Amino acid sequence: MQLHPVARVESSLRDLADAPRQGDEGAPDAWVVFDESVRAALADVKAGDELILITWFDRADRDVQKVHPRSDTSRPPTGVFSTRSPDRPNPLGLHRVTVLAVDDLRLHVNNLEALDGTPIVDVKPVIGDISDR
Amino acid sequence: MQLHPVARVESSLRDLADAPRQGDEGAPDAWVVFDESVRAALADVKAGDELILITWFDRADRDVQKVHPRSDTSRPPTGVFSTRSPDRPNPLGLHRVTVLAVDDLRLHVNNLEALDGTPIVDVKPVIGDISDR
Numbered sequence: 001m002q003l004h005p006v007a008r009v010e011s012s013l014r015d016l017a018d019a020p021r022q023g024d025e026g027a028p029d030a031w032v033v034f035d036e037s038v039r040a041a042l043a044d045v046k047a048g049d050e051l052i053l054i055t056w057f058d059r060a061d062r063d064v065q066k067v068h069p070r071s072d073t074s075r076p077p078t079g080v081f082s083t084r085s086p087d088r089p090n091p092l093g094l095h096r097v098t099v100l101a102v103d104d105l106r107l108h109v110n111n112l113e114a115l116d117g118t119p120i121v122d123v124k125p126v127i128g129d130i131s132d133r
Numbered sequence: 134m135q136l137h138p139v140a141r142v143e144s145s146l147r148d149l150a151d152a153p154r155q156g157d158e159g160a161p162d163a164w165v166v167f168d169e170s171v172r173a174a175l176a177d178v179k180a181g182d183e184l185i186l187i188t189w190f191d192r193a194d195r196d197v198q199k200v201h202p203r204s205d206t207s208r209p210p211t212g213v214f215s216t217r218s219p220d221r222p223n224p225l226g227l228h229r230v231t232v233l234a235v236d237d238l239r240l241h242v243n244n245l246e247a248l249d250g251t252p253i254v255d256v257k258p259v260i261g262d263i264s265d266r
Binding site: 084089123 | 187211
């Protein structure tokens with residue numbers, strides 16, 4: 001079960017201390033730069049698409065199983081499967097974004113709370129009502 | 134970037150041909166059986182929780198980059214990043230479920246379209262409005 005990066009984040013967010021906790025809490029626009037090897041997989045993504053990006057939190061601690069939610073020490077330690085903490089056994093992140101523009105292998109997206117350089121391992125469309133599939 | 138399974142699916146779904154395309158299209162209830170090593174991470178999950186399970190589609194073809202959406206050959210081949218096909222470079226699946234019951238390291242969940250034996254690599258809460266976080 002080996003993951004290979006398909007893209008990397010290019011962002012002005014370079015420091016964990018600056019990152020918002022979720023993308024809709026003030027995260028910047030960012031670029032997602034894909035590898036040439038996945039050009040065909042990316043071919044139908046277009047501006048306006050709503051996507052879920054799956055990241056690999058390469059700076060996470062995989063041995064952490066309990067955290068204070070949102071690092072708020074007034075909240076009791078909580079199992080990470082009940083939180084969105086990046087520290088978890090398999091440090092995968094889910095990020096819902098809208099595509100603002102496509103430039104060849106680069107996607108410009110809004111509201112991405114991932115740090116510069118973060119690997120992206122998968123991209124999926126947001127799926128709506130059954131009738132739209 | 135090596136994933137380790139944290140749980141496995143126990144389901145009556147044993148054959149790809151029987152699996153619905155999405156969990157809300159007639160998938161059965163199933164059990165998710167966690168490894169003892171992640172007991173602390175699971176500790177706060179309870180009946181009624183809405184979760185996103187991330188699976189590893191261990192029977193997927195990682196070399197596929199274009200598919201007919203929903204295997205409908207009347208639809209043009211489409212890049213897999215614009216589809217939910219299990220065949221993709223990193224075969225991760227997202228499954229939104231509700232926890233029906235918890236029995237120690239076992240969760241009973243509804244609407245899980247994953248096959249029996251599928252590895253689960255992460256579990257996250259569905260996050261709602263900013264005010265609820």
